[in-house]
Amino acid sequence: MSAIQYGQSAQERTNESSVLVWDWGVRVFHWGLAVCVGICAYTGFLGPRNWLNVHLVVGVMIAALVAFRVVWGWFGSTYARFESFAISPSAMKRHVREIALGQCRRIHLGHNPLGAAMIYAMLVVLFLLVASGVVALGGALKQGPLAFTLAFANGSLARQIHELLAIALLFMILAHLAGVAFESWWTSEDLVRAMVTGRKREISSGSVQSNRARPWGAAAVMVIIAAAVTPGVILLSNLPARGVPQGPLDPTYARECGSCHFAYPPSLAPSGTWTAVMGGLRDHFGENASLDAGTTVQLREWLVDNAGEHWDTRAANMFSRVSPTEPLRITATPAWLWFHQDLPDKIFTSPAIGAKGACGACHQDAATARFDPQQIAIPKETKP
């Protein structure tokens, strides 16, 4: 970084018409956050489910950026510091009144009082987004540092909160952009350019950086935070996930049932389904699949003992609601239909997949009953 950005006021005044307002920390934070939020919004709202890892990695980057911005609120230069833009309802009222009356087109070198409130609100919402995301990931998908302890119900609720917060953030971004557009017009100060170059027009001799940034102090705090958080996250992420079946399928089940169809892990259906299926093998989804009596009893008991009620995976929870018309068919459950609604029917009959029940054709972790979004790989040959 050049001396201008960290230098004394005399050096900063080498450019008589402008003054450095946004130091590099603020600018890197701002544009980095803009890109990261854009990526997370795309992967969260629109992107394919198996892009979840991009969402997660960029989400972690947002967490790091927010942490950095908070640290920079103490270690940054004058206008980066929280003390320079404290929330003040009276200042906000005055600012609105001035605009309404067209009285004073004052250029705020740092954040104007409304903008300041927006910065804090965004930081809080971003923090809550990261927190709800980690809870959703742990509870609903049994991934990440909280997978060992959170129930599906917790994760499911967090997932909804995460989505509402994301929508709220999008509206805040719109308000932010509208505010930037308005203030740029109102004050004739190009705020977008200012966030790129860091410089604004000088408005008075006092409008200079009085506090220097302390990047090494900020770096030290960031290193301490990373050192404190990272090992814990890694350690917790490696604990066994709560309510996720471990170990292989019963070998008799895998052999007998797996000879005609994907050997559905028993957690994919409630015990009532398995009892009914094993009681009706003579007409098993339109075919005779009889087994000898001993094997039938043995497999029924194993299936019931390991049925959906005993597990807490997303599939175990969501497939517990069966279809009213075809209660035994997993691919007719409301949840299955919802998850696969965007896929054209012909994809399932394509040679690479064969049938709706061939879970493993696309879900690479189907045998584990996890059905992680990251493990979805629709065979290329299915595409026209």
Added chain:
Amino acid sequence: MSKTATTKTLITLTYLLGSVTLVLAAAGPAQKLVLEHYAVEAKANNAAFSGFSAERGKALFVSQSTTGKPDTPSCTACHTTNPRQSGRTRAGKEIDPMALSVKTDRYGDIAKTEKWFGRNCDSVLGRPCTPLEKGDFITFMVNQ
């Protein structure tokens, strides 16, 4: 075993299996035992039994049925018309080819053949297959 006894055994086997033994060049000992089992049953059902026929087996394999379950109107619905080719279950699972030349451990375990004839004859024909049909079917397949 004396020479006479051996000759007698051979004559009995030839009588039971008829010409089948001769065309079973492809079948291993296990397949021959299974066929022998069905030949004994076929003979018990019908004294005029004179051996299995690959032709009849083929006709059964490719025939269309209206008496079974609607989703499985023929063997070929899942196994395809080419026994040397893999088939596919309605649930999307690949089925190994039916031809013994391609899948060499087929038709060598009577419990297994009974299990699958039991299931699939009911699914396709809506009734159990006769020992004659089973023997004809296997005779066709071991020569494929």
